[in-house]
Amino acid sequence: MESEQLFHRGYYRNSYNSITSASSDEELLDGAGVIMDFQTSEDDNLLDGDTAVGTHYTMTNGGSINSSTHLLDLLDEPIPGVGTYDDFHTIDWVREKCKDRERHRRINSKKKESAWEMTKSLYDAWSGWLVVTLTGLASGALAGLIDIAADWMTDLKEGICLSALWYNHEQCCWGSNETTFEERDKCPQWKTWAELIIGQAEGPGSYIMNYIMYIFWALSFAFLAVSLVKVFAPYACGSGIPEIKTILSGFIIRGYLGKWTLMIKTVTLVLAVASGLSLGKEGPLVHVACCCGNIFSYLFPKYSTNEAKKREVLSAASAAGVSVAFGAPIGGVLFSLEEVSYYFPLKTLWRSFFAALVAAFVLRSINPFGNSRLVLFYVEYHTPWYLFELFPFILLGVFGGLWGAFFIRANIAWCRRRKSTKFGKYPVLEVIIVAAITAVIAFPNPYTRLNTSELIKELFTDCGPLESSSLCDYRNDMNASKIVDDIPDRPAGIGVYSAIWQLCLALIFKIIMTVFTFGIKVPSGLFIPSMLAYYHHDWFIFKEWCEVGADCITPGLYAMVGAAACLGGVTRMTVSLVVIVFELTGGLEYIVPLMAAVMTSKWVGDAFGREGIYEAHIRLNGYPFLDAKEEFTHTTLAADVMRPRRNDPPLAVLTQDNMTVDDIENMINETSYNGFPVIMSKESQRLVGFALRRDLTIAIESARKKQEGIVGSSRVCFAQHTPSLPAESPRPLKLRSILDMSPFTVTDHTPMEIVVDIFRKLGLRQCLVTHNGRLLGIITKKDILRHMAQTANQDPASIMFN
Numbered sequence: 172m173e174s175e176q177l178f179h180r181g182y183y184r185n186s187y188n189s190i191t192s193a194s195s196d197e198e199l200l201d202g203a204g205v206i207m208d209f210q211t212s213e214d215d216n217l218l219d220g221d222t223a224v225g226t227h228y229t230m231t232n233g234g235s236i237n238s239s240t241h242l243l244d245l246l247d248e249p250i251p252g253v254g255t256y257d258d259f260h261t262i263d264w265v266r267e268k269c270k271d272r273e274r275h276r277r278i279n280s281k282k283k284e285s286a287w288e289m290t291k292s293l294y295d296a297w298s299g300w301l302v303v304t305l306t307g308l309a310s311g312a313l314a315g316l317i318d319i320a321a322d323w324m325t326d327l328k329e330g331i332c333l334s335a336l337w338y339n340h341e342q343c344c345w346g347s348n349e350t351t352f353e354e355r356d357k358c359p360q361w362k363t364w365a366e367l368i369i370g371q372a373e374g375p376g377s378y379i380m381n382y383i384m385y386i387f388w389a390l391s392f393a394f395l396a397v398s399l400v401k402v403f404a405p406y407a408c409g410s411g412i413p414e415i416k417t418i419l420s421g422f423i424i425r426g427y428l429g430k431w432t433l434m435i436k437t438v439t440l441v442l443a444v445a446s447g448l449s450l451g452k453e454g455p456l457v458h459v460a461c462c463c464g465n466i467f468s469y470l471f472p473k474y475s476t477n478e479a480k481k482r483e484v485l486s487a488a489s490a491a492g493v494s495v496a497f498g499a500p501i502g503g504v505l506f507s508l509e510e511v512s513y514y515f516p517l518k519t520l521w522r523s524f525f526a527a528l529v530a531a532f533v534l535r536s537i538n539p540f541g542n543s544r545l546v547l548f549y550v551e552y553h554t555p556w557y558l559f560e561l562f563p564f565i566l567l568g569v570f571g572g573l574w575g576a577f578f579i580r581a582n583i584a585w586c587r588r589r590k591s592t593k594f595g596k597y598p599v600l601e602v603i604i605v606a607a608i609t610a611v612i613a614f615p616n617p618y619t620r621l622n623t624s625e626l627i628k629e630l631f632t633d634c635g636p637l638e639s640s641s642l643c644d645y646r647n648d649m650n651a652s653k654i655v656d657d658i659p660d661r662p663a664g665i666g667v668y669s670a671i672w673q674l675c676l677a678l679i680f681k682i683i684m685t686v687f688t689f690g691i692k693v694p695s696g697l698f699i700p701s702m703l704a705y706y707h708h709d710w711f712i713f714k715e716w717c718e719v720g721a722d723c724i725t726p727g728l729y730a731m732v733g734a735a736a737c738l739g740g741v742t743r744m745t746v747s748l749v750v751i752v753f754e755l756t757g758g759l760e761y762i763v764p765l766m767a768a769v770m771t772s773k774w775v776g777d778a779f780g781r782e783g784i785y786e787a788h789i790r791l792n793g794y795p796f797l798d799a800k801e802e803f804t805h806t807t808l809a810a811d812v813m814r815p816r817r818n819d820p821p822l823a824v825l826t827q828d829n830m831t832v833d834d835i836e837n838m839i840n841e842t843s844y845n846g847f848p849v850i851m852s853k854e855s856q857r858l859v860g861f862a863l864r865r866d867l868t869i870a871i872e873s874a875r876k877k878q879e880g881i882v883g884s885s886r887v888c889f890a891q892h893t894p895s896l897p898a899e900s901p902r903p904l905k906l907r908s909i910l911d912m913s914p915f916t917v918t919d920h921t922p923m924e925i926v927v928d929i930f931r932k933l934g935l936r937q938c939l940v941t942h943n944g945r946l947l948g949i950i951t952k953k954d955i956l957r958h959m960a961q962t963a964n965q966d967p968a969s970i971m972f973n
Contacts, residue, residue, distance in 0.1 A: 457511075
């Protein structure tokens with residue numbers, strides 16, 4: 172009975188008994204109600220294009236004519252292109268893992284034959300560590316280059332260093348002997364554009380000239396960035412994280428992680444940040460690191476020929492990207508695990524850790540900010556927090572969740588409007604308009620004029636005796652009997668109150684502009700703008716909770732917790748976000764406030780919708796991504812989702828030995844399906860296997876070029892033995908080598924909840940539906956996504972999959 176079931180499901184191996192001994196079932200796995208046979212036998216070798224040495228098949232063609240291994244499925248070399256994937260298609264995770272396992276067995280079996288084979292085995296074993304090392308080195312170097320160039324170009328909007336043109340404002344005044352403590356940013360070597368053009372350093376004319384030059388440089392940088400993206404690398408726009416999540420789930424997007432995308436993304440990210448747009452460089456740095464990982468993976472055959480193994484490198488690369496973006500190597504590993512990776516084995520965890528370590532080390536060696544830190548806004552707090560502060564921390568979490576829900580809905584609504592109207596056809600004009608509005612409004616406010624990293628530093632840093640910020644403008648009482656150094660004992664000055672008003676205006680400005688900026692056709696990250704969404708000070712709420720003169724409130728800590736809460740509300744990250752912010756501050760004692768705020772923001776955000784900003788953009792773009800976080804609770808069956816439906820045309824299938832080459836080519840030309848089930852006959856509907864459209868096309872083209880006698884009327888055979896044919900008939904074409912003999916099947920009464928779990932955990936592209944061993948239909952990943960959209964009261968036709 173069991174062998175009969177295996178036969179019906181396409182797993183029956185008895186036909187190979189004449190070739191090899193009975194196969195062992197040591198690798199027969201039973202998972203989720205589906206029998207998965209990963210046993211390597213001649214079928215698997217043929218699927219990968221390899222054949223057992225000395226194997227001969229007998230073909231009968233009108234008599235007892237013995238044929239050697241010259242037929243297509245018995246070629247000594249694999250068919251070029253078979254087993255690869257087209258653009259915008261999903262990989263077959265199971266097939267890729269089987270190919271890698273067979274490659275590993277082949278290398279292990281040969282390594283004792285010679286010293287050269289042993290060397291090749293060691294190279295293969297270490298290639299994973301080599302590729303993540305190269306990825307970490309490149310990611311750290313590019314991040315340092317981007318940081319240095321972005322700082323210089325940001326200061327270029329305000330002036331230039333005459334003594335050394337490549338110095339930014341701060342570096343220009345380092346060596347000056349004429350800089351005072353109160354005006355540490357002014358030195359003779361640094362000239363504003365007003366001083367250079369009209370010769371005035373102060374006055375209305377100087378202000379207007381600097382205003383005009385600020386807008387001019389901002390528009391120039393934005394125009395150059397969007398033009399480079401549009402002409403050379405359209406995939407270099409945006410954050411990149413939604414697409415990387417989709418690629419790591421098994422989707423193919425050719426060119427998205429290529430060398431042109433890497434070069435243009437690196438250059439335009441500098442231009443976009445320098446233009447003053449309300450965006451950050453942290454998200455695109457993940458894209459840059461993944462481009463490095465993808466490019467280096469082509470140097471190693473272990474990864475270049477296997478899409479599943481390549482995604483392990485991309486998971487490690489995303490960890491390196493977050494490591495250099497925030498100076499948080501551990502947070503980068505957790506980000507890769509929690510947010511972007513689809514398949515994350517233990518080996519990938521170690522390599523992600525190592526890639527993040529190497530990238531952080533390289534960035535620290537470059538020291539782009541001159542503060543011996545990995546980021547500009549690294550801070551340290553030494554004041555303990557008190558139990559009563561948990562309440563305002565939770566309030567910050569509530570605000571972060573509300574802000575996240577508002578931002579996601581507003582940004583998605585605007586992006587959807589951009590897609591559906593003529594406005595989306597003019598991306599250059601949109602970027603110019605957004606950059607112009609941002610520059611015009613940002614210049615009068617010193618906080619919006621600052622680089623986003625500098626603004627974060629300004630908000631996070633505690634006031635001290637060496638701080639010259641207007642936020643630290645506290646008055647000294649000259650009539651007091653003693654000089655008071657502690658800031659809590661001093662009243663706030665005029666500068667503090669004006670700074671608060673300016674920050675409130677900056678908050679409103681950043682909220683509005685970030686909604687319109689995220690998603691335009693330049694590299695645009697999300698992290699840093701979200702971290703600006705709240706700043707809290709302590710004068711009124713806690714006035715009666717602290718003893719007089721006690722320094723019990725740390726304003727910078729509230730800015731940090733509010734930043735984490737807002738970012739958690741937008742992305743719905745939890746563990747990785749807490750660790751990232753912890754590594755930014757180096758304060759272990761603030762873990763509890765961070766956890767409370769981030770968890771609260773996630774709960775509040777989830778009350779309005781479980782999707783984070785990246786998942787929302789994945790759904791907006793129509794990528795076939797099955798989110799593991801999303802629950803499927805509907806009581807439908809496989810028969811309700813499978814195709815063909817009741818009024819649809821019958822399922823397009825191939826028979827194992829009754830079709831000609833012309834029949835198959837006509838079916839390929841008349842349909843757009845990615846693959847076809849192979850059955851024994853139209854009458855029995857017994858399932859034999861599954862053949863991919865791309866593999867069929869490549870195999871037929873290759874046979875016509877390499878074999879004589881293959882014509883349109885040649886019989887195509889997927890069976891083990893070719894049936895008897897008339898002597899005058901043309902040579903048959905055997906395509907058993909490209910046939911998947913073990914396609915995943917479920918019965919028509921399988922609950923869709925189980926089917927969805929199988930698709931998620933095994934990364935399937937399609938699953939065949941049978942009833943008593945007879946083929947009924949097929950379920951693809953897109954069918955599942957349409958069904959899930961329908962059960963969520965959404966229009967399935969509105970999901971764009973291309």
